[in-house]
Amino acid sequence: MIDKTAIILGVSGSVGQALLDELIHCPAFNQIIALTRRPLDQPADSKVEQRLVPDMTPSNLEQAVIDALADCGDDAVGFSVLGVGAGTAKLSLAEHRAVDVELNAAFARGLKASGKVQHLAFMSAIGANINARTSGSGAAGMPRYSRVKGEAEAAVLDQGPAIVSIFRPSMIIGSRHTPKILSTVLPLLAPLTPARYRSIRTTEIAQAMVAAALRTPGKSGIYNYSEMMGLISEGRSGN
Numbered sequence: 549m550i551d552k553t554a555i556i557l558g559v560s561g562s563v564g565q566a567l568l569d570e571l572i573h574c575p576a577f578n579q580i581i582a583l584t585r586r587p588l589d590q591p592a593d594s595k596v597e598q599r600l601v602p603d604m605t606p607s608n609l610e611q612a613v614i615d616a617l618a619d620c621g622d623d624a625v626g627f628s629v630l631g632v633g634a635g636t637a638k639l640s641l642a643e644h645r646a647v648d649v650e651l652n653a654a655f656a657r658g659l660k661a662s663g664k665v666q667h668l669a670f671m672s673a674i675g676a677n678i679n680a681r682t683s684g685s686g687a688a689g690m691p692r693y694s695r696v697k698g699e700a701e702a703a704v705l706d707q708g709p710a711i712v713s714i715f716r717p718s719m720i721i722g723s724r725h726t727p728k729i730l731s732t733v734l735p736l737l738a739p740l741t742p743a744r745y746r747s748i749r750t751t752e753i754a755q756a757m758v759a760a761a762l763r764t765p766g767k768s769g770i771y772n773y774s775e776m777m778g779l780i781s782e783g784r785s786g787n
Contacts, residue, residue, distance in 0.1 A: 553623065554577050555626050556583065571758060585600070606651060645699065659709050
């Protein structure tokens with residue numbers, strides 16, 4: 549059995565909850581550090597250590613990561629599924645960047661500075677593009693949204709640990725932000741949908757991220773739907 553430490557940002561969201569559950573049930577991880585503004589509204593597990601960062605500024609978050617990992621072994625993996633989620637259309641570009649770019653960059657810097665983490669599994673979104681225009685609506689799927697996601701990817705690659713695995717889901721089934729009717733209809737349309745744009749479940753994103761963490765890639769890379777499903781398949785065959 550491998551004794552790994554996982555440190556997670558964004559655990560209170562739908563994907564974050566699925567990721568936490570996947571890590572709890574993965575025997576390779578004996579310690580899970582959850583960085584969160586508020587206590588998690590769920591039963592505690594002996595593997596989970598909650599680290600509260602109520603004033604989650606970039607500097608506070610970066611230091612919290614370093615402090616949380618200070619007494620951990622060297623086999624630690626970072627996971628970030630932090631993002632604004634629904635409501636980005638109501639935010640200014642600066643407000644959106646403050647969460648998706650600045651906080652994720654601070655988390656990545658903390659991982660690197662700790663000296664304990666060589667691999668970050670980072671959730672972005674399909675269509676992320678640092679060259680997309682910044683004007684117009686910030687709603688999911690629009691150019692400004694894609695621009696912020698692209699900037700977040702660039703920031704963690706530049707400031708984070710040696711290897712960053714970027715996960716780009718399309719529509720997420722099981723997310724509290726996805727209408728129930730879409731969660732029902734989208735899987736039926738999968739055969740007609742180009743692979744990279746197929747919907748994916750929160751649990752599948754979590755499984756893919758953990759599978760990547762268990763077999764650290766040799767270099768940074770991007771994982772769309774097909775690659776994520778491939779990781780899940782490899783993980784199952786390796787059990």
